[in-house]
Amino acid sequence: MSVVTLAQALNGGLDLALEKDPNVVLLGEDIGRTGGVFRITDGLREKYGEDRVFDTPVAESGIVGAALGMAIAGLKPVAEIQFLGFSYPAYDQIINHVARMRNRSAHRFTVPMVIRIPFGGGIGAAEHHSESTESIYAHVPGLKVVVPSTPADAKGLLLAAIEDPDPVLLLEPIRLYRAVKEEVDEGDYTTPIGPIRVERSGDDITLFSWGAMMKETRAAAAVLEDDGVSVEVIDIRTLSPLDRDGIAASVEKTGRAVIIHEAPLTAGFGGEIAAVLAERALYSLKAPVRRVTGWDTVFPLKRSESHYLPGVDRIVHAARDILEG
Amino acid sequence: MSVVTLAQALNGGLDLALEKDPNVVLLGEDIGRTGGVFRITDGLREKYGEDRVFDTPVAESGIVGAALGMAIAGLKPVAEIQFLGFSYPAYDQIINHVARMRNRSAHRFTVPMVIRIPFGGGIGAAEHHSESTESIYAHVPGLKVVVPSTPADAKGLLLAAIEDPDPVLLLEPIRLYRAVKEEVDEGDYTTPIGPIRVERSGDDITLFSWGAMMKETRAAAAVLEDDGVSVEVIDIRTLSPLDRDGIAASVEKTGRAVIIHEAPLTAGFGGEIAAVLAERALYSLKAPVRRVTGWDTVFPLKRSESHYLPGVDRIVHAARDILEG
Amino acid sequence: MFSLVNPDGTVRDRLPISIEETKSLYADMVESRVYDHKSMALQRQGRIATYAPFEGQEGAQIGAAAALRSDDWVAGTYRDAALMWKAGYPWDLMVLGRTGDERGGAPPEGVNVLPACLTVGGHMIHAVGLAWAEKLKGSDRIAFTSFGDGATSEGDFHEAMNFAAVYELPVVFFCQNNQFAISYPRSEQTRSQSIAAKAEGYGMPGVQVDGNDVIGVLTTVTEAVAGAREGEGPSFIEAITYRMGPHTTADDPDRYRDDTDAEDWAAKDPLLRVRLLLEKAGGWSPEWQAELESTAGERIEEAVATAEAVAEPTVGEMIGRVFAQPTDALLAQLAEAEE
Amino acid sequence: MFSLVNPDGTVRDRLPISIEETKSLYADMVESRVYDHKSMALQRQGRIATYAPFEGQEGAQIGAAAALRSDDWVAGTYRDAALMWKAGYPWDLMVLGRTGDERGGAPPEGVNVLPACLTVGGHMIHAVGLAWAEKLKGSDRIAFTSFGDGATSEGDFHEAMNFAAVYELPVVFFCQNNQFAISYPRSEQTRSQSIAAKAEGYGMPGVQVDGNDVIGVLTTVTEAVAGAREGEGPSFIEAITYRMGPHTTADDPDRYRDDTDAEDWAAKDPLLRVRLLLEKAGGWSPEWQAELESTAGERIEEAVATAEAVAEPTVGEMIGRVFAQPTDALLAQLAEAEE
Numbered sequence A, B: 001m002s003v004v005t006l007a008q009a010l011n012g013g014l015d016l017a018l019e020k021d022p023n024v025v026l027l028g029e030d031i032g033r034t035g036g037v038f039r040i041t042d043g044l045r046e047k048y049g050e051d052r053v054f055d056t057p058v059a060e061s062g063i064v065g066a067a068l069g070m071a072i073a074g075l076k077p078v079a080e081i082q083f084l085g086f087s088y089p090a091y092d093q094i095i096n097h098v099a100r101m102r103n104r105s106a107h108r109f110t111v112p113m114v115i116r117i118p119f120g121g122g123i124g125a126a127e128h129h130s131e132s133t134e135s136i137y138a139h140v141p142g143l144k145v146v147v148p149s150t151p152a153d154a155k156g157l158l159l160a161a162i163e164d165p166d167p168v169l170l171l172e173p174i175r176l177y178r179a180v181k182e183e184v185d186e187g188d189y190t191t192p193i194g195p196i197r198v199e200r201s202g203d204d205i206t207l208f209s210w211g212a213m214m215k216e217t218r219a220a221a222a223v224l225e226d227d228g229v230s231v232e233v234i235d236i237r238t239l240s241p242l243d244r245d246g247i248a249a250s251v252e253k254t255g256r257a258v259i260i261h262e263a264p265l266t267a268g269f270g271g272e273i274a275a276v277l278a279e280r281a282l283y284s285l286k287a288p289v290r291r292v293t294g295w296d297t298v299f300p301l302k303r304s305e306s307h308y309l310p311g312v313d314r315i316v317h318a319a320r321d322i323l324e325g
Numbered sequence C, D: 001m002f003s004l005v006n007p008d009g010t011v012r013d014r015l016p017i018s019i020e021e022t023k024s025l026y027a028d029m030v031e032s033r034v035y036d037h038k039s040m041a042l043q044r045q046g047r048i049a050t051y052a053p054f055e056g057q058e059g060a061q062i063g064a065a066a067a068l069r070s071d072d073w074v075a076g077t078y079r080d081a082a083l084m085w086k087a088g089y090p091w092d093l094m095v096l097g098r099t100g101d102e103r104g105g106a107p108p109e110g111v112n113v114l115p116a117c118l119t120v121g122g123h124m125i126h127a128v129g130l131a132w133a134e135k136l137k138g139s140d141r142i143a144f145t146s147f148g149d150g151a152t153s154e155g156d157f158h159e160a161m162n163f164a165a166v167y168e169l170p171v172v173f174f175c176q177n178n179q180f181a182i183s184y185p186r187s188e189q190t191r192s193q194s195i196a197a198k199a200e201g202y203g204m205p206g207v208q209v210d211g212n213d214v215i216g217v218l219t220t221v222t223e224a225v226a227g228a229r230e231g232e233g234p235s236f237i238e239a240i241t242y243r244m245g246p247h248t249t250a251d252d253p254d255r256y257r258d259d260t261d262a263e264d265w266a267a268k269d270p271l272l273r274v275r276l277l278l279e280k281a282g283g284w285s286p287e288w289q290a291e292l293e294s295t296a297g298e299r300i301e302e303a304v305a306t307a308e309a310v311a312e313p314t315v316g317e318m319i320g321r322v323f324a325q326p327t328d329a330l331l332a333q334l335a336e337a338e339e
């Protein structure tokens, strides 16, 4: 056990995967010589060599498509895309090929690969560097989508993704890379893909979130607890396949729900969770479901970031609204 | 007035737009010489010339990106992508550029363009030819998304899209191109982008759908009416911006909702509508909301199509469930 | 443009293969054409979905596939049925796929032919990844990818070519320039003098070959494959050919091309010239032709029968194909579907 | 590689411009460098966000922009501040943008310079569309697009090049090959002998020019622009240069490149050679240099002050930028935001 950041936990997980399985290879822009723009692959090219950790030309579709070919031929590629805003040129390869090769070939050719992508805003980054378009990936049949919010989950979900016989998209919350530290097992372990994580158990209201917004969600929960509200905080953690039972069970207990995400509201993943509640927990709902999300605008530049990002206040406000309502 | 199919209505709308505005140009694969794979642009190259109707190389990102440049420079391009399954190579241009140029340039450079794409299954087509990934587009801030299900709306929404000062994605239901006929005004008119269309008014339950699934939805409504149920049928028609007031108002009246779409369930656009109901109409809901959608699988080939496509039976079944429930 | 056999069956240069081998290639082309015609008929009868015929391209496809080793990787398109078959993909699975059944996408173990790619340009980069893996594993298996003239306009073509060159991978890029991308003529697809000339921009050798000359294609691809296998990296081949039929059964070529063109190309038919060559060499007779056709016809009929005898696919199979193991969420959907 | 002025300030060929004009280009390069240094400082002080310096590329950028007409279209990248400024985009807006304010993306009416593109390769096709529109309108305005060596690996580069050639559009493609895409060296980016050689695969002329020779660049781009304006279609220019600083303020070049390289390139500095040339011609003095620097410094300070005086953006502006008119849905969100 050692106390590490989310970034370090990912680096440790990749190190371990490269060490234990010679078929694991990493590829992406600037991941070798510089260890990636966020240094998640730091030191791995030096340690495992140029034939395990590849710097690539600037070509996202190429990276993903080549990784797909590698996976079919028996390797376990872990591809990095620098930011979620640069993943779109690869969207075609992901939805039309990576996620479908198993179906198209009736299980004959399979694609055990991982795509790692830093995502989310809040660091005053330039345009395209703050995307949270997880819902466009969660909608893709044949692709699993996981989003850790803690160092331990980051490593565990990464290792589970690498072990998975199917393609997994791992979205890494940029804002949390170095913002949180916790004890992480140095050994080999996996965090199961699928189940939500009940981070804090409570009776009056459930706050659902994932990725970087877990930070504000936790903070909002603390404020509400100070008010004497018993708050359940759920880290969705896997967007696809979604743990609908877990989601419904929580609200059957608490009767109230606020869903928090950074992406724009419309067709964001929060809609899916609200829909699960409207379908499965309607009779338990004591108040309307609330979504606290980014506005339906482009993620803004630094000076307007605070106008966009759902803050603790908005979450608390929404929660109080439905607690009192 | 003349009685035309949805395909003919679109052709007539394009003809009219080309005629009245010299800045309107069309571009896309095979839209000129052959009039497009669905013949929606039939005859227009002959009529307006090679400098108004362009056949292009096979390059979707190029088509959309070039149209964006044209729009900035004062033209009104209408780009066609052959099938929604081939739009993904252009997703980056659409989300990162077409939908953001206004924001990036603080209104200085604007993108009045239309992207037309046939979508949906049910005709036993080959892989990638039956996509219904409208939710990945509805999630894009700065892009409007419209989906007609009738000939009159097809023409009206097309003309509204061409007039719109911002980019509009027009999704054309393949299955309905030639399946429905109705009287369509031969003149110049627009159907407003935004408001839902209440196709049939009722008191006991609302069926929400759009595009090709309106056909099954109508049929299901007829079955239910035969049972004595008073059914409201709503054609969402514009996915973005979404008419949340119209959606909520209907269910405030009926108390019950079934949402029908062809896309896979998870993170499909139905989630957004269910969420609106859970937020705005909770206290009116007499029964859980139901979504009748495609499964979370790849859209299958012909022999399995009936396993996938939500049919009249499933809709009726879901409706009865919540009517009795 | 490299060529060994002229349209009239005369030979430009010493042939690298025997008459027996030539006869075998001819037989394969005949069988392919029988399949192609049968498929057109099946489509008209509503027994298979939209079909993309390859008539006229048998020389390119059979010649190329004949140059591959049985365990090499192959990634081709919807129009590559002859190529895929020659590379080991059974006819019956091809037919099964075209009846609208995903199970047709699973060639037997040992046959490393990916199911046909339907997104134009999407699969070339898969071949690159396959070759990359083989290189890393130290195997001498190569990856071969086939695509059309239209596909060279897609961004993915560019990225695939570049990756293959940058990592010096054993990939053979094989473009069947059949003069059209649906209705769009090669002359407008690119202003490059030739498609082969594009290779240079990637630091890769690029050659043109007469795609209707099965022996010329075989020779050219054999050389490219040998180079790739021996570690010389990727190469690019443009096979000049012509699609004699429509783009697909849903297409009407009269809208965009001249009959005279089609007639010119008919004279360059890839089967015809080999037949003329064999005739001169005493290796062809009407009886043999009839025998070839009837054997091929029987095989294809059998393949069709096999495909059509496959039981209806179930909803469980569809849902079961999403992941290695269906997730709980999918199992719940399956239960609902089976209700 | 075309070049007119050597690193030591000697001239290879008769210069096409006067000493006065040369002095003016020099002054522009000095001003640009002052802006660049100031921006680095502002970033360190936390006054602007991550910054991508162009030091070393002033010759390429000023030379290219000097060849354009004031109403031509320009589509460049995050590293093209000098180019965009010379094309008419005011410094203060550039700074404003980099403080994290979208309003910096709106150059004055009449300045047809798109805000910098941040997705590598995304904007070249926009230039193609702009040129296409101008051609259709019958204007003689051209579109100029600038991008890096790394960008040539993106699929969008390929599609843009092809469209421009196919439709014979007035586009000038200007690649600033600064040897690196972040940490990835040009030598690995492509196996093409030169980046300029890629043009041939599109049937487009491609040339290499010494990007650190501002007069050489001006000459080369002037010719390309003239060709485009006169209906000769697109062309491609590879300007060989070097990024003397880090990729951005967040980058550490020590991780991937040698100091000796950087030293070699320092000797080829685009400002230095013009200064030496002017010195020989009697057109340079320490006083003039000091004056240039102080004038530039004042202008840049003023631009920074102007940018920093811009009022905080409101949430209403953010929401108002999504569409020409905010939709009801957005107005509802605005109301919620303002609560």
Ligand SMILES: Cc1ncc(C[n+]2csc(CCOP(=O)(O)OP(=O)(O)O)c2C)c(N)n1
Pocket (backbone or CB within 6 Å): B029, B058, B060, B082, B086, B089, C079, C118, C119, C120, C121, C147, C148, C149, C150, C151, C152, C178, C180, C181, C182, C243, C247
């Ligand atoms: C990405 C994508 N865009 C468009 C299409 C529609 N389409 C199918 S085949 C084709 C033409 C392809 O031409 P070419 O590459 O020359 O191959 P050919 O059909 O001639 O064998 C097009 C545009 C597609 N399948 N995929």
Ligand SMILES: Cc1ncc(C[n+]2csc(CCOP(=O)(O)OP(=O)(O)O)c2C)c(N)n1
Pocket (backbone or CB within 6 Å): A029, A058, A060, A082, A086, A089, D079, D118, D119, D120, D121, D147, D148, D149, D150, D151, D152, D178, D180, D181, D182, D243, D247
């Ligand atoms: C589509 C996309 N992929 C990745 C990135 C991240 N990125 C920013 S700059 C850069 C390198 C670009 O190199 P080059 O084109 O040579 O331009 P330079 O920075 O050297 O001027 C990369 C990979 C991006 N901005 N956009």
Ligand SMILES: [Mg+2]
Pocket (backbone or CB within 6 Å): C148, C149, C150, C176, C177, C178, C179, C180, C181, C182
């Ligand atoms: Mg073709």
Ligand SMILES: [Mg+2]
Pocket (backbone or CB within 6 Å): D148, D149, D150, D176, D177, D178, D179, D180, D181, D182
């Ligand atoms: Mg560079």
